[in-house]
Amino acid sequence: MSIESEIRRIQVEVEGYAREYGLDFFETIFEILEFDELNEVAAYGGFPTRYPHWRFGMEYNQLTKGYAYGLQKIYEMVINNDPCYAYLLKCNHLVDQKIVIAHVYGHCDFFKNNAWFSKTDRKMMDNMANHGTRIRKFCEQYGQERVEDFVDYCLTLDNLIDPHAPFIERATAEDRFSPQGGVTKLKAKRYMDRYINPADKILEERQRHAQAAARKSKFPSESQRDVLQFLLNYAPLQRWQQEVLSIIREEAYYFTPQAQTKIMNEGWASYWHSTIMTERILRDSEVVDYADHHSGTLGTRPGQLNPYKIGIELFRDIEDRWNKGRFGKEWEECDDLYEKQTWDKHLGLGREKIFEVRKVYNDVTFIDTFMTPEFMEAQKLFVYKYNPRTGQNEIASRDTDQVKQSILFSLTNFGQPYIYVHDGNFQNRGELLLEHRWTGLELQMNHAGDTLRSLLALWQRPVHIATYLGGKRVILSYNGKELKTTEIDAERKEKKEEEKAEQKS
Amino acid sequence: MVRKIDKDKARFDKIIRGRIKKDLKKYITGREMIGRKGRNIVTIPVPQIELPRFHYGNNEQQGVGQGEGEQGQPLEGEGGKGAAGDSPGQHALEVEVTLEEMAQILGEELELPRIEPRGKSRIMAASGRYSGIRKVGPESLRHFKRTYREALKRQISMGTYDPDDPIIVPIRDDTRYRSWTERQNPDNNAVIIYMMDVSGSMGREQKDVVRLEAFWIDTWLRSQYKNIERRFIVHDAAAKEVDEKTFFHLRESGGTKISSALELCTSMIEEKFPPLEWNIYPFHFSDGDNWSGRDTEKCIDLLNDTLLPVCNVFCYGQVKSAYGSGQFKRDLDKVFKEDERVITSDIPDRDAIMDSIKDFLGKGK
Numbered sequence: 001m002s003i004e005s006e007i008r009r010i011q012v013e014v015e016g017y018a019r020e021y022g023l024d025f026f027e028t029i030f031e032i033l034e035f036d037e038l039n040e041v042a043a044y045g046g047f048p049t050r051y052p053h054w055r056f057g058m059e060y061n062q063l064t065k066g067y068a069y070g071l072q073k074i075y076e077m078v079i080n081n082d083p084c085y086a087y088l089l090k091c092n093h094l095v096d097q098k099i100v101i102a103h104v105y106g107h108c109d110f111f112k113n114n115a116w117f118s119k120t121d122r123k124m125m126d127n128m129a130n131h132g133t134r135i136r137k138f139c140e141q142y143g144q145e146r147v148e149d150f151v152d153y154c155l156t157l158d159n160l161i162d163p164h165a166p167f168i169e170r171a172t173a174e175d176r177f178s179p180q181g182g183v184t185k186l187k188a189k190r191y192m193d194r195y196i197n198p199a200d201k202i203l204e205e206r207q208r209h210a211q212a213a214a215r216k217s218k219f220p221s222e223s224q225r226d227v228l229q230f231l232l233n234y235a236p237l238q239r240w241q242q243e244v245l246s247i248i249r250e251e252a253y254y255f256t257p258q259a260q261t262k263i264m265n266e267g268w269a270s271y272w273h274s275t276i277m278t279e280r281i282l283r284d285s286e287v288v289d290y291a292d293h294h295s296g297t298l299g300t301r302p303g304q305l306n307p308y309k310i311g312i313e314l315f316r317d318i319e320d321r322w323n324k325g326r327f328g329k330e331w332e333e334c335d336d337l338y339e340k341q342t343w344d345k346h347l348g349l350g351r352e353k354i355f356e357v358r359k360v361y362n363d364v365t366f367i368d369t370f371m372t373p374e375f376m377e378a379q380k381l382f383v384y385k386y387n388p389r390t391g392q393n394e395i396a397s398r399d400t401d402q403v404k405q406s407i408l409f410s411l412t413n414f415g416q417p418y419i420y421v422h423d424g425n426f427q428n429r430g431e432l433l434l435e436h437r438w439t440g441l442e443l444q445m446n447h448a449g450d451t452l453r454s455l456l457a458l459w460q461r462p463v464h465i466a467t468y469l470g471g472k473r474v475i476l477s478y479n480g481k482e483l484k485t486t487e488i489d490a491e492r493k494e495k496k497e498e499e500k501a502e503q504k505s
Numbered sequence: 506m507v508r509k510i511d512k513d514k515a516r517f518d519k520i521i522r523g524r525i526k527k528d529l530k531k532y533i534t535g536r537e538m539i540g541r542k543g544r545n546i547v548t549i550p551v552p553q554i555e556l557p558r559f560h561y562g563n564n565e566q567q568g569v570g571q572g573e574g575e576q577g578q579p580l581e582g583e584g585g586k587g588a589a590g591d592s593p594g595q596h597a598l599e600v601e602v603t604l605e606e607m608a609q610i611l612g613e614e615l616e617l618p619r620i621e622p623r624g625k626s627r628i629m630a631a632s633g634r635y636s637g638i639r640k641v642g643p644e645s646l647r648h649f650k651r652t653y654r655e656a657l658k659r660q661i662s663m664g665t666y667d668p669d670d671p672i673i674v675p676i677r678d679d680t681r682y683r684s685w686t687e688r689q690n691p692d693n694n695a696v697i698i699y700m701m702d703v704s705g706s707m708g709r710e711q712k713d714v715v716r717l718e719a720f721w722i723d724t725w726l727r728s729q730y731k732n733i734e735r736r737f738i739v740h741d742a743a744a745k746e747v748d749e750k751t752f753f754h755l756r757e758s759g760g761t762k763i764s765s766a767l768e769l770c771t772s773m774i775e776e777k778f779p780p781l782e783w784n785i786y787p788f789h790f791s792d793g794d795n796w797s798g799r800d801t802e803k804c805i806d807l808l809n810d811t812l813l814p815v816c817n818v819f820c821y822g823q824v825k826s827a828y829g830s831g832q833f834k835r836d837l838d839k840v841f842k843e844d845e846r847v848i849t850s851d852i853p854d855r856d857a858i859m860d861s862i863k864d865f866l867g868k869g870k
């Protein structure tokens with residue numbers, strides 16, 4: 001039997017089991033590739049038809065070298081699309097293929113059902129091909145160098161999007177046209193007026209209106225997190241540049257949920273490959289190979305969290321807790337250690353619960369809700385810190401609060417700074433001011449400066465970012481010639497604004 | 506058919522080699538190529554370009570890990586270098602290779618030409634090869650088969666050979682001995698003489714740069730010559746020969762007299778490395794702050810009169826120190842502008858090491 005038909009046979013079998021367990025997925029198409037083909041596909045992020053760019057060459061170079069020197073090997077690749085595409089490595093052992101196929105069905109189920117993926121483009125395979133065609137056309141028309149440079153500029157900004165944007169319902173037209181100017185006064189006889197419409201309330205409302213008006217005259221009226229959208233709308237771009245930018249933005253949004261759910265997604269897929277393998281399809285002769293592969297996937301290394309490991313353990317922990325009824329008020333309030341240890345209410349709600357969890361949570365809420373101190377202790381999690389004296393990372397603490405906080409911090413906004421468009425007409429000179437919201441860490445200033453250069457290439461007027469340096473509020477500016485850092489006295493500025501608002505009212 | 510990915514890869518390679526999009530060059534990580542791990546194995550990171558973005562700096566590096574260990578215990582399996590993993594993706598992929606492969610990669614990356622040994626007629630080594638036969642010689646070189654063949658020939662021609670009873674008895678005249686012919690081969694010996702300025706202005710960073718550079722020069726020259734000897738000379742106002750370890754760690758203070766090193770180098774060559782037998786590579790590293798113009802003149806005379814005639818090439822690398830770069834490179838350039846035997850190179854920082862190696866070895870000398 002050829003490998004293809006053998007794999008096909010396994011696929012049908014595994015798919016049957018997956019449905020039996022209640023997994024729900026788009027039709028899944030498996031492609032079997034040689035290692036260099038798989039590396040190529042992987043370098044393109046799973047989309048073989050993507051636009052030309054050197055960074056895919058870089059990825060490919062790494063994957064090939066890594067494979068050639070035996071450091072790493074991609075077993076599989078799954079694409080969130082309807083139908084789902086999954087790429088398998090031809091030279092894999094048949095046991096590996098079984099594991100991988102089972103793993104793939106876990107991912108497919110997750111893509112289809114997790115809420116954070118609900119707004120992603122399920123025809124991305126076609127769409128990416130269109131993007132590729134368009135950018136190739138631009139390359140022919142305007143020169144590869146020029147187009148690639150512009151793509152580079154866009155890429156340096158592609159983390160400046162709003163991951164929650166797909167879920168936000170924007171203000172409706174009605175809201176926008178609601179009466180603003182006048183103060184609402186209730187009808188009252190003259191002598192009653194100052195009781196029914198007290199003067200201080202009226203004043204307050206007037207001020208509120210004035211502020212709203214001031215806000216309206218600002219551009220953008222509210223700080224906007226989707227910097228790319230703002231640039232698309234207002235930067236003086238040529239038609240093709242606009243298209244390139246919108247392509248980069250679209251792709252950034254497409255990949256966002258995968259970054260938002262890395263731990264859950266891998267955990268879920270690992271949970272299912274392990275379940276299907278051990279309960280259904282594993283043959284006696286394959287146990288050792290399976291154990292070897294599985295432990296390799298879930299292995300931990302000191303300085304890193306393995307998302308596969310954390311994810312699968314957390315899903316199993318949830319399943320166990322809901323099976324035994326270890327949740328809710330009664331459980332929380334119990335402080336008898338022995339009772340807690342032997343707690344088992346035989347509820348059997350585990351499976352149901354984890355299916356629910358995979359539907360509505362993302363990594364941040366998943367960790368925040370379900371990672372218990374007991375779990376962190378059992379998993380031997382710790383926080384490490386860099387010790388400048390020894391030049392090494394050292395275990396700093398095993399305190400569960402700190403561990404959780406540290407994980408959550410690294411996951412929140414993917415461990416990246418929050419950056420908003422604050423003013424599109426800064427200093428009334430059409431300059432662009434971004435704002436970095438303080439969350440405790442400073443920006444890497446060299447890179448921030450270079451990013452401003454890219455931003456200027458798009459905005460074509462001087463650009464600024466308000467951020468923090470050495471505990472002080474500063475504005476980093478680039479005017480096309482030089483980078484400049486100016487300190488701003490935040491307090492004074494705020495006061496000025498307050499005064500202005502008061503004067504107006 | 507050319508695959509799509511090959512085009513992208515070619516484009517990436519061009520950027521890495523600095524042929525196109527030069528403004529991206531500063532974002533290349535993993536170019537440093539540090540050799541470590543055992544005697545013959547080194548690791549090299551695969552080059553990557555990290556586009557700038559708004560992201561957090563490394564002030565307050567921390568993260569979460571999993572495993573055994575007490576508080577305060579360093580994480581296992583991590584090198585002593587900082588910047589070790591808080592988030593994946595910042596890791597440069599590291600590849601282990603042997604030194605030989607390394608030299609090959611280096612050669613390919615920097616497009617170094619193979620070295621042509623200096624003036625073939627001059628450096629020759631006679632080596633014997635047993636390729637002939639003669640009638641006299643020591644018993645230890647007796648050629649058994651030839652001897653019996655001679656005896657057989659003689660017996661047949663004398664009619665004493667009986668095929669039914671083939672007894673062959675060689676006599677003295679039959680014996681044949683192996684003999685050698687002498688061949689003139691271009692010789693494969695090279696000596697690298699490293700000289701370094703260890704005056705007060707050369708700090709640790711500068712020495713690290715020199716050490717890395719020396720490692721790469723070694724690696725390349727080793728792949729080109731059969732025997733490599735290395736000698737180390739340090740100097741401030743006076744020069745002395747030291748061992749390798751001292752060379753890279755010694756810190757002196759005081760002034761700089763480059764001529765002292767060149768003098769010692771000259772006498773070393775005269776005593777131990779006759780230029781007829783050796784390819785000679787003096788490398789001199791300094792921050793270029795020579796004591797006086799007169800000493801520089803003396804250096805130039807030394808080079809012209811004694812060193813250059815005997816060396817393959819004289820290389821001078823000027824490392825930038827905290828006190829800036831000195832005058833010496835400019836002086837050399839002025840005098841030896843047209844002279845191919847002197848190569849000078851600026852090494853402002855670690856990133857420049859590869860370029861300067863290309864300067865030094867790119868001429869194939």
